[in-house]
Each structure stands twice: as structure tokens, then as C-alpha cells.
Amino acid sequence: MILQRIFALALLAVCAALAVMAWPYQAAFSYEPVGPRAYPLLMLGLMGLGLLYLVFRPTPIVRKDDEPELDRETLTKISACVGLLIVFASTFEALGFILSSILIGVPMARLYGGRWLHSFIVVACMSLFLYWLFDRVMDVPLPLGLLSVLEN
Amino acid sequence: MDTLSYLGQGFGVALSPYNLVTALTGTLIGTVVGLLPGLGPINGVALLIPIAFALGLPPESALILLAAVYLGCEYGGRISSILLNIPGEASTVMTTLDGYPMARNGLAGVALSLSAWSSFIGALIATCGMVLFAPLLAKWAIAFGPAEYFVLMVFAIVALGGMAGDKPLKTFIAALIGLFLSAVGIDANSGVYRFTGDSVHLADGIQFVVLVLGLFSISEILLLLEKTHHGHQAVKATGRMLFNLKEAASVFVVNIRCGLLGFVMGVLPGAGATLASAVAYMTEKRMAGEKGNFGKGDPRGLAAPETAIGASCCGALVPMLTLGVPGSGTTAVMIGALTLYNITPGPLLFEQQPDIVWGLIASLFIANIMLVILNIPMIRIFTRILAVPNWALVPVIAIITAIGVYAVHATTFDLFLMVGIGIMGYILRKLDFPLSPILLGFILGGLMEQNLRRALSISNGELGILWSSTISLSVWALTISMLTLPLLRIWRKRSLQRRAMADA
Numbered sequence: 141m142i143l144q145r146i147f148a149l150a151l152l153a154v155c156a157a158l159a160v161m162a163w164p165y166q167a168a169f170s171y172e173p174v175g176p177r178a179y180p181l182l183m184l185g186l187m188g189l190g191l192l193y194l195v196f197r198p199t200p201i202v203r204k205d206d207e208p209e210l211d212r213e214t215l216t217k218i219s220a221c222v223g224l225l226i227v228f229a230s231t232f233e234a235l236g237f238i239l240s241s242i243l244i245g246v247p248m249a250r251l252y253g254g255r256w257l258h259s260f261i262v263v264a265c266m267s268l269f270l271y272w273l274f275d276r277v278m279d280v281p282l283p284l285g286l287l288s289v290l291e292n
Numbered sequence: 293m294d295t296l297s298y299l300g301q302g303f304g305v306a307l308s309p310y311n312l313v314t315a316l317t318g319t320l321i322g323t324v325v326g327l328l329p330g331l332g333p334i335n336g337v338a339l340l341i342p343i344a345f346a347l348g349l350p351p352e353s354a355l356i357l358l359a360a361v362y363l364g365c366e367y368g369g370r371i372s373s374i375l376l377n378i379p380g381e382a383s384t385v386m387t388t389l390d391g392y393p394m395a396r397n398g399l400a401g402v403a404l405s406l407s408a409w410s411s412f413i414g415a416l417i418a419t420c421g422m423v424l425f426a427p428l429l430a431k432w433a434i435a436f437g438p439a440e441y442f443v444l445m446v447f448a449i450v451a452l453g454g455m456a457g458d459k460p461l462k463t464f465i466a467a468l469i470g471l472f473l474s475a476v477g478i479d480a481n482s483g484v485y486r487f488t489g490d491s492v493h494l495a496d497g498i499q500f501v502v503l504v505l506g507l508f509s510i511s512e513i514l515l516l517l518e519k520t521h522h523g524h525q526a527v528k529a530t531g532r533m534l535f536n537l538k539e540a541a542s543v544f545v546v547n548i549r550c551g552l553l554g555f556v557m558g559v560l561p562g563a564g565a566t567l568a569s570a571v572a573y574m575t576e577k578r579m580a581g582e583k584g585n586f587g588k589g590d591p592r593g594l595a596a597p598e599t600a601i602g603a604s605c606c607g608a609l610v611p612m613l614t615l616g617v618p619g620s621g622t623t624a625v626m627i628g629a630l631t632l633y634n635i636t637p638g639p640l641l642f643e644q645q646p647d648i649v650w651g652l653i654a655s656l657f658i659a660n661i662m663l664v665i666l667n668i669p670m671i672r673i674f675t676r677i678l679a680v681p682n683w684a685l686v687p688v689i690a691i692i693t694a695i696g697v698y699a700v701h702a703t704t705f706d707l708f709l710m711v712g713i714g715i716m717g718y719i720l721r722k723l724d725f726p727l728s729p730i731l732l733g734f735i736l737g738g739l740m741e742q743n744l745r746r747a748l749s750i751s752n753g754e755l756g757i758l759w760s761s762t763i764s765l766s767v768w769a770l771t772i773s774m775l776t777l778p779l780l781r782i783w784r785k786r787s788l789q790r791r792a793m794a795d796a
Contacts, residue, residue, distance in 0.1 A: 143723065147719065147723055158487065162486065165484050166484070167482035172481065172745060172749045173748050173749060173753030174744065174748045176481065176482045176484040179475060179744065179745075180475040180486060183471045183472040183475070183737075184472060187465060190461055190464055190465045193461060194461065194462075199461065199462065214517065214518050217517050221513065221514060221517055222514070222711065222715060225690065226708070228694060228707070229707035229708045229711060230704070230708075232698065232704050232707055233704050237695075241687075241691045244687075245687035245690070245691060246687075248687045248690060249684065249686070249687050250683075251517065252516070253682070253683050254681070254684065258684075262684045262687075262688075263687050263688075266687070266688050270688075270691060270692065274343075278343055278346060279346050279347065280342065280343060280346045280695065281702065
């Protein structure tokens with residue numbers, strides 16, 4: 141309940157900030173009655189109304205049996221996973237696809253309970269295979285990064 | 293008779309060897325994707341969009357591929373719910389109720405083939421319905437002007453909330469988030485940059501694939517962290533693989549009834565497979581009464597939701613093709629794919645590009661037949677895929693998702709955006725917000741704004757144009773009835789509670 145209220149309030153604040161951001165949107169010269177400002181403001185307004193209702197009357201969350209309560213351990217794991225994804229995004233071009241996916245894939249497999257050696261073998265093979273499949277077979281260009289010296 | 297000749301032409305397109313191979317690949321990929329935990333039809337279709345584009349598939353083949361993947365995913369979800377008692381997604385929850393007991397009774401093979409057969413009949417009924425009604429609807433839809441379209445989209449969004457049942461307010465908020473997100477980027481009419489924060493990467497708006505994969509794949513990866521388990525032991529599929537005639541005959545009436553029901557539910561925007569399967573199961577259970585063996589492995593309890601799911605999946609394509617208004621999350625993704633090819637779904641699609649429409653319809657027939665045939669020899673291989681542990685699966689999902697996102701624009705900005713959207717999606721999921729309304733809102737948002745502005749340009753700012761024609765008035769009436777639906781439900785619940793209080 142309290143989490144939901146906090147979330148609704150936070151989203152409400154975001155809505156307000158976006159509405160302020162949208163206020164100066166005006167076409168330099170216009171030949172239509174509705175400018176670029178009306179639609180986003182309308183949506184933000186409606187969303188704000190819904191969120192206000194949610195702040196005062198939060199709906200109970202139906203919890204499924206297989207979803208345990210969030211504890212500290214899970215939260216650390218989730219932040220670690222998010223961190224890995226961010227590292228992935230930032231090294232994707234610099235290190236190249238193969239190296240960066242091995243770099244984050246192995247720790248990620250560890251997070252989900254794999255063993256070091258198993259994780260390494262699976263992730264390394266998969267990233268090589270996926271590179272070959274997408275870049276060579278399916279023509280989806282992927283960055284080679286550091287490994288580009290090996291090419292040719 | 294035009295329809296029949298067009299359908300023949302469609303089969304000509306779908307039966308070309310190239311498209312047959314495409315459909316086969318699609319069903320195979322779809323089944324595997326649907327089997328894996330954490331990947332459903334929405335991710336499956338979204339991942340394939342950039343790939344289909346990069347492969348340089350012609351539009352009709354790409355659409356056939358995506359439709360085949362869609363059907364395959366629905367089929368794959370069924371395997372895990374029957375053999376593991378774990379529904380791959382919301383729509384297959386009803387399948388587990390009787391499918392898993394059947395598998396426990398040693399009828400796993402029969403249950404699987406019977407469910408494939410049921411869903412085939414459902415899809416067949418819905419496809420016939422589509423052949424009959426879609427052209428009519430398309431003809432009628434030409435009478436829609438911008439004002440009518442705007443009202444129709446308001447209806448679609450409202451119907452989504454009204455149908456969602458238990459949490460209308462959260463559904464509305466989710467849809468509004470999607471509607472708002474569609475406004476990010478350069479405004480096509482005036483050239484004003486909206487909500488881009490002076491970033492070049494957002495000038496084009498948020499890429500659809502990025503939104504889908506962030507919301508669904510990344511948030512799913514984070515959710516899987518909460519329940520780390522090491523693969524599952526599936527019920528062994530031994531013995532008879534194929535149902536016999538007696539079993540098929542015993543569920544035939546159920547098939548027909550639920551097929552019709554599923555088609556109607558699929559056509560309605562927002563209802564979709566989840567609601568269709570639930571309603572079908574409940575109705576059949578009530579009709580069987582005391583005699584039924586529901587919940588303990590009654591074939592009818594398996595056939596009912598499966599037929600309804602098969603029918604509603606095809607039914608959902610009707611509003612997408614004729615009106616350009618998606619009826620479900622997956623069809624919203626398919627519209628996203630069509631726009632990549634510069635094809636605007638809508639009434640004119642039937643006249644301008646009959647090859648695409650009828651080729652798609654014909655390939656649905658073919659993909660369904662393929663799924664029934666694939667089921668028998670492949671089931672043992674499919675069950676083995678279920679044993680893949682999460683630690684091997686999740687990094688691969690993450691890597692493939694990143695490829696899918698990177699393939700759109702080849703910028704790492706999209707990867708960061710995907711992670712951000714994924715975190716947002718995870719939080720929303722934890723707070724019990726449904727995610728597919730965001731997608732529908734995102735797809736409808738752009739169209740909605742354009743139509744609203746166009747309508748008001750026609751009337752020179754006069755709001756009256758929005759309720760000036762009979763079509764728009766009747767759609768408004770439908771919208772209002774949809775709005776009162778959840779209120780009525782709440783009111784009824786309260787009065788029941790009060791009566792219970794009075795009794796006690």
C-alpha cells in the first residue's frame with residue numbers, strides 16, 4: 141500500500157514536471173487549430189487524475205503464491221543484474237559484441253545459480269554462435285570491437 | 293465471390309515454396325520461444341522484427357513469419373502448461389487446470405495433440421469468420437473519417453480497461469503512459485521537438501522494439517531472479533501420442549462453441565486470449581455440471597480454453613487488418629512491424645495490397661496445420677528444451693534482446709534506454725500494473741493524436757465534429773457503456789457484500 145502511494149506520488153511529480161516541460165511547446169507558425177501542446181497535456185492531465193485517485197485509494201496488490209516477498213538478498217541480486225545490463229550497454233561497442241557478452245554473461249549466469257566453468261562454456265559458445273548467426277548469416281551488423289584486429 | 297478468388301490468390305502467395313519455408317521456420321522458432329520461461333509471443337514477435345527487416349524479407353513473407361511465430365508461441369506456451377503445470381503466460385492458466393491432470397494420468401501425448409487439434413479448430417473457425425467478416429468490415433470502415441477514428445481509438449482504450457476486470461484504473465494509467473510515450477520525439481505537423489531533452493537519439497521518438505523488449509524481456513529477466521530454480525522435471529510424454537476418434541468426437545461440440553466464442557472475444561479490442569480462455573472454461577464447466585470431470589483431467593476442460601485461445605488469436609487480427617486498431621499486445625507489435633515496412637494497416641489495405649492480407653490469412657491456415665503435424669514427431673525434443681536451467685537461459689535471453697535492440701538503429705543509446713524502460717517495467721509489474729496496455733497505448737497514441745488534430749482542423753477547432761455523425765455517436769455510446777461496466781461490477785460486488793453482512 142505505502143509503496144504504491146509513493147510510486148503514484150512519484151509518477152505524479154514526473155507528470156507535473158513533464159507538463160511544465162510541455163508548456164512552451166508552440167509551433168512557430170501554425171495552420172491548424174490544435175498545436176503540438178494539447179495532446180501531451182491532455183494525456184498527462186488524465187494520468188494525473190488517475191494517479192491522484194490511486195494515492196488516496198490504492199488498490200490491493202494480488203500476490204501470487206510463487207512470488208516470494210522481496211528481501212534484501214533479492215534486491216541486491218536485482219541491482220547487480222541491472223548493473224550488469226548497464227555495463228553491457230556501455231561496453232557493447234567499445235569491447236565488441238563477443239567480448240562484452242562474455243563479460244556480462246558469465247556473472248549473470250552466476251547470479252542465476254550456474255557454476256563458473258559451466259557458465260563460461262555456455263556463454264562463450266552462445267556468444268560466438270550468436271555473432272556468427274546474426275552478423276554473418278542474417279546480416280544484422282554487430283560490432284567486433286577489440287576483436288576487429290583478428291578480422292582478415 | 294470476390295472473397296473466394298482473393299482467398300485463392302492468398303493461398304497462391306502462401307503456398308509458394310519460399311513462404312512455406314518461412315512459415316515452417318516461424319512455427320518452429322515460435323514454439324521454442326513460447327516454451328522458454330520468460331519469453332512469450334510479444335517478445336518473440338518483437339525480436340524477429342529487426343531480423344526480418346535485416347534479412348530483407350518482402351513484406352508479405354515478413355508478416356507470414358511474424359504470424360507463424362505468434363501461433364507457434366501460443367502453442368509452445370501450451371506445452372509447458374500441460375507438462376509442467378507452469379503457464380507460460382496469462383492465457384494458458386486455464387489450460388493447466390485440466391491439461392496437467394491429464395498428463396499425470398499418463399495421457400500427456402494425448403493431451404498435447406488434443407490441445408493442438410482444438411486450437412487448430414478454433415483457428416479454423418476464426419479464420420473462416422475473418423474471411424467472411426473482414427472484407428465487410430473493411431468496406432464499412434472506409435466511411436470512417438478522422439473524427440470517427442479518434443472516437444474508435446478512445447473506445448479501444450476504454451474497452452481495454454473495461455474488459456480487464458479486476459484493475460480498471462491501473463489498466464487506464466498504463467494505457468495513458470503508452471499514449472503519452474508516443475508523443476516523444478519530433479512533432480510531424482509543426483516540427484517542434486517534444487520531450488527529447490535535446491537528445492538527438494530521441495528526436496525520432498522511442499523505438500517500438502526498444503519499448504517492447506525493455507518492458508517485456510528485461511523486466512522478465514529481473515522477475516526470474518526472484519525465483520531461481522534449476523530447470524523443471526517435466527512429466528514424461530510416453531505412450532499414445534495421438535488422440536483417437538472417440539476423444540476427438542467427445543470434444544467436437546465444445547470445439548465449435550468455444551471457437552465461436554473465442555472469435556468474438558478476439559475481435560473485441562482489449563479482451564483477447566486471456567479473457568476468452570477463462571470465459572470458455574467457465575461456461576463449459578457450468579454446462580457439463582455435475583457429470584463433468586473438470587479439474588481432474590477432463591478432455592473438455594482442456595479443449596475449451598485451447599479452442600478459445602486459437603480462435604481469439606486469429607480474431608484479434610480482424611480489427612488490426614481492417615481498422616488498423618490492434619486488439620492485443622501481440623497484434624500491436626505486428627502493427628509496429630508493418631509500419632517499419634511503410635504499410636499502414638486499415639481499410640484500404642484490403643484494396644491496395646490484397647496479396648499481403650490474403651496471403652497472411654491463408655498462411656494462418658497453413659501454419660495451424662503445420663503445428664498439428666509438428667506436434668507428433670517433435671514433442672520429445674520440445675520436452676527436452678523445458679529442462680534448460682535458468683542460468684543458461686537468462687544470459688542468452690539478455691544477449692539476444694540486446695541484439696534485437698541494437699539492430700534497429702545501431703546505437704548504444706537504445707541499449708541504455710532499454711535498460712531504463714526495463715526497470716520501469718519491473719516496478720510496474722511489481723505494483724500489479726498490466727504491461728500490454730502500455731504497448732497498445734503507444735501504438736494507438738500517434739494515430740489518435742493525428743486523427744484528433746486532423747478532425748479539428750477540418751472543423752476549424754469546433755469540438756462538435758467529434759460527435760456529429762451517427763458512427764461516432766454510436767461508438768461514444770459503446771464507450772460509455774464500457775466505462776460503466778467496471779462501476780456496475782463494483783456496485784454489484786458491494787451489494788452482495790452488504791447482503792452477506794446482513795445475513796451474518
